[in-house]
Amino acid sequence: xxxxxxxxxxxxxxxxxxxxxxxxxxxxxxxxxxxxxxxxxxxxxxxxxxxxxxxxxxxxxxxxxxxxxxxxxxxxxxxxxxxxxxxxxxxxxxxxxxxxxxxxxxxxxxxxxxxxxxxxxxxxxxxxxxxxxxxxxxxxxxxxxxxxxxxxxxxxxxxxxxxxxxxxxxxxxxxxxxxxxxxxxxxxxxxxxxxxxxxxxxxxxxxxxxxxxxxxxxxxxxxxxxxxxxxxxxxxxxxxxxxxxxxxxxxxxxxxxxxxxxxxxxxxxxxxxxxxxxxxxxxxxxxxxxxxxxxxxxxxxxxxxxxxxxxxxxxxxxxxxxxxxxxxxxxxxxxxxxxxxxxxxxxxxxxxxxxxxxxxxxxxxxxxxxxxxxxxxxxxxxxxxxxxxxxxxxxxxxxxxxxxxxxxxxxxxxxxxxxxxxxxxxxxxxxxxxxxxxxxxxxxxxxxxxxxxx
Amino acid sequence: xxxxxxxxxxxxxxxxxxxxxxxxxxxxxxxxxxxxxxxxxxxxxxxxxxxxxxxxxxxxxxxxxxxxxxxxxxxxxxxxxxxxxxxxxxxxxxxxxxxxxxxxxxxxxxxxxxxxxxxxxxxxxxxxxxxxxxxxxxxxxxxxxxxxxxxxxxxxxxxxxxxxxxxxxxxxxxxxxxxxxxxxxxxxxxxxxxxxxxxxxxxxxxxxxxxxxxxxxxxxxxxxxxxxxxxxxxxxxxxxxxxxxxxxxxxxxxxxxxxxxxxxxxxxxxxxxxxxxxxxxxxxxxxxxxxxxxxxxxxxxxxxxxxxxxxxxxxxxxxxxxxxxxxxxxxxxxxxxxxxxxxxxxxxxxxxxxxxxxxxxxxxxxxxxxxxxxxxxxxxxxxxxxxxxxxxxxxxxxxxxxxxxxxxxxxxxxxxxxxxxxxxxxxxxxxxxxxxxxxxxxxxxxxxxxxxxx
Numbered sequence: 001x002x003x004x005x006x007x008x009x010x011x012x013x014x015x016x017x018x019x020x021x022x023x024x025x026x027x028x029x030x031x032x033x034x035x036x037x038x039x040x041x042x043x044x045x046x047x048x049x050x051x052x053x054x055x056x057x058x059x060x061x062x063x064x065x066x067x068x069x070x071x072x073x074x075x076x077x078x079x080x081x082x083x084x085x086x087x088x089x090x091x092x093x094x095x096x097x098x099x100x101x102x103x104x105x106x107x108x109x110x111x112x113x114x115x116x117x118x119x120x121x122x123x124x125x126x127x128x129x130x131x132x133x134x135x136x137x138x139x140x141x142x143x144x145x146x147x148x149x150x151x152x153x154x155x156x157x158x159x160x161x162x163x164x165x166x167x168x169x170x171x172x173x174x175x176x177x178x179x180x181x182x183x184x185x186x187x188x189x190x191x192x193x194x195x196x197x198x199x200x201x202x203x204x205x206x207x208x209x210x211x212x213x214x215x216x217x218x219x220x221x222x223x224x225x226x227x228x229x230x231x232x233x234x235x236x237x238x239x240x241x242x243x244x245x246x247x248x249x250x251x252x253x254x255x256x257x258x259x260x261x262x263x264x265x266x267x268x269x270x271x272x273x274x275x276x277x278x279x280x281x282x283x284x285x286x287x288x289x290x291x292x293x294x295x296x297x298x299x300x301x302x303x304x305x306x307x308x309x310x311x312x313x314x315x316x317x318x319x320x321x322x323x324x325x326x327x328x329x330x331x332x333x334x335x336x337x338x339x340x341x342x343x344x345x346x347x348x349x350x351x352x353x354x355x356x357x358x359x360x361x362x363x364x365x366x367x368x369x370x371x372x373x374x375x376x377x378x379x380x381x382x383x384x385x386x387x388x389x390x391x392x393x394x395x396x397x398x399x400x401x402x403x404x405x406x407x408x409x410x411x412x413x414x415x416x417x418x419x420x421x422x423x424x425x426x427x428x429x430x431x432x433x434x435x436x437x438x439x440x441x442x443x444x445x446x447x448x449x450x451x452x453x454x
Numbered sequence: 455x456x457x458x459x460x461x462x463x464x465x466x467x468x469x470x471x472x473x474x475x476x477x478x479x480x481x482x483x484x485x486x487x488x489x490x491x492x493x494x495x496x497x498x499x500x501x502x503x504x505x506x507x508x509x510x511x512x513x514x515x516x517x518x519x520x521x522x523x524x525x526x527x528x529x530x531x532x533x534x535x536x537x538x539x540x541x542x543x544x545x546x547x548x549x550x551x552x553x554x555x556x557x558x559x560x561x562x563x564x565x566x567x568x569x570x571x572x573x574x575x576x577x578x579x580x581x582x583x584x585x586x587x588x589x590x591x592x593x594x595x596x597x598x599x600x601x602x603x604x605x606x607x608x609x610x611x612x613x614x615x616x617x618x619x620x621x622x623x624x625x626x627x628x629x630x631x632x633x634x635x636x637x638x639x640x641x642x643x644x645x646x647x648x649x650x651x652x653x654x655x656x657x658x659x660x661x662x663x664x665x666x667x668x669x670x671x672x673x674x675x676x677x678x679x680x681x682x683x684x685x686x687x688x689x690x691x692x693x694x695x696x697x698x699x700x701x702x703x704x705x706x707x708x709x710x711x712x713x714x715x716x717x718x719x720x721x722x723x724x725x726x727x728x729x730x731x732x733x734x735x736x737x738x739x740x741x742x743x744x745x746x747x748x749x750x751x752x753x754x755x756x757x758x759x760x761x762x763x764x765x766x767x768x769x770x771x772x773x774x775x776x777x778x779x780x781x782x783x784x785x786x787x788x789x790x791x792x793x794x795x796x797x798x799x800x801x802x803x804x805x806x807x808x809x810x811x812x813x814x815x816x817x818x819x820x821x822x823x824x825x826x827x828x829x830x831x832x833x834x835x836x837x838x839x840x841x842x843x844x845x846x847x848x849x850x851x852x853x854x855x856x857x858x859x860x861x862x863x864x865x866x867x868x869x870x871x872x873x874x875x876x877x878x879x880x881x882x883x884x885x886x887x888x889x890x891x892x893x894x895x896x897x898x899x900x901x902x903x904x905x906x907x908x
Contacts, residue, residue: 212820253819253846293809333813351805355747365707366666392707
């Protein structure tokens, strides 16, 4: 397969485009909306008598790389580089609020600066103030970089827009699209750069079949810069930045794996997979019966905080709970996590109960002082079964403190490494479901997650 | 305790001697028997017209270091150094058989040469032919060394015999006496040398409190020789030999530990511990209930072979079964072994059953060739639950082959590392008892073993 890799059948790409390329009606409608909003902002700027301030469409809509059906617009209000921050924040919001007066609904959001999200004629519009800096290496706030990305892509993507659409849909279909900390996959800008670099979807996928961690792509030959992420794509507009910084090793691996599978048997299914249906109660019970393992779910209310703050905390908890359990001799062989109104940490164990007796290793007999301390500590203890010597070292058989996993978690969850917001909600309460008790979680999105996890 | 170590109360040593030092009647009786047997052998030598052949008493009886109540006599028939082996074996047996005519019963035994064990006037007598070599470094068979040991001890032990008796009884009481491969403790010769080297039981025990592996005692300053056992005592009669070669690290540790305990609270109990009583059925059930672990016993007929051949095989099996179980994800935290008519390997596990699902780690996605092989192997398998990517590597969830420990052992015991004789008997059959089923083993000696193990 590797040596004589065939090209991707033309009709597959054509069929994908038929479904994901915005029609001219869709395009016209979008640009009408964009024109209206930009004019609206600029007229407000004039009214407020602000100098050097102007609106600009950025993001995939600006580059002709948006997928049909997506209705996201990013409109930036650029202020002169030396504008005072307070001035930018004040007038940025003031202008955006003016626009919002005509919106179906809107709300203020907070990133580095406040901005406004609004719903307008069916579009989800972000109106974001930023500084118009000289170079992407000298940004004053994170969003200042976006206009540079926009410029670079627009100048280089001509004629390759369809390839970007196909790639984005492929990444979407296989579940690796999105650079938010929930997904840790590929951002839109990353996808665009990959197409610019490799020249086509086909070439990119052929290359991806042989990727491995340590890959570095440096389109502008900026020269080596130090990044330790699995994949490094030097930002052509800012040599110090890795565009792939958010990409997890697993999403990278999944992209590589699926690229190979796609060449093995190309199909539209990669782009448009069958929708996952929620697992019903009898399916859950059947799977539990077949696996015959011990499944534990830790459930708590999802804290009210943005996803990029929440998900790292959720994943941190997903990896710290097994450490707690393994320190108490429970063997966790699989974990999962999901969040809706409630958050769920899932654990699959070899067994959920352990004997009352627990073997505890003491010092070698030869370390006289430690040996004396150890012996006198346990000599008259009521909580040991026995003390003996094994391989030249003392061993006591103690009474195990936690013989079932539920009690262990209930008593110790707060000692795990918990993020600030999750800690706060867990302190207020959490509950533990075992095995078929997980059927009590009815959320269909959780049930869909279960179909893949269980 | 360490700094101001008190001396051992005089009355304890006196009380021990009262019980273990042979009375003059006992001594007279023993020497009458020895004289009779030696004369008998020598007269047979004369009758057979053998030149340079003579009988000699060796062992603790010859050195005045035998414990009251023991009735073991070792009488060697020494042949000239250049005797043909066949000649030695032929006449050695011929002479011994003549003596055996008067025995209550007797049998031929086989070590390097054949010899005869017999019961005579209540004594267990071994009559052993050997070569009278020039030096212990030039022995022709292992037993040729014994007369040299005998000579060395007799020349150096004068006045210290009682200290040897006390030490032997101490070692006996704490369970470290005996250098056979069953016990792997201290031999009588080793005990005698320790007393000669340290001058008294008290000095020896004081020193032992601070022993650690790597100890070397070289009484004759033979100079360093290469031994890697935990304890090295260079044989004063043969610089190439470690008298402590058979001593296991655990028996060494137990001697050190008990020496310390003895100084902490000296008592006759170390020398004459309470006899261990067999565990009865309700005690077994009670202990199993309290521990709430999974106990498994593998039972098979003990092969008909000498202990020094059998026990290493039993211990080998005791350590190889846990490896088998751990390879299949069972956690063994304690093992034991015992042998009477039946042999028993005991295992204590965290759990005796495991889930149907078993996680199997595959290659990293980046190792393209291995990844392809792995995927194609499991792609259409009916025996997997799922395949996914974790930390950049493939994982399959397979159907576990052995979900209970009994089936695992039944199907795979013969794949363990088994000694020749145990293999033969295990091939003919073995059975597995779980938890309270071990009550089916009624042998009181096993039940005594259980009292310490369970």
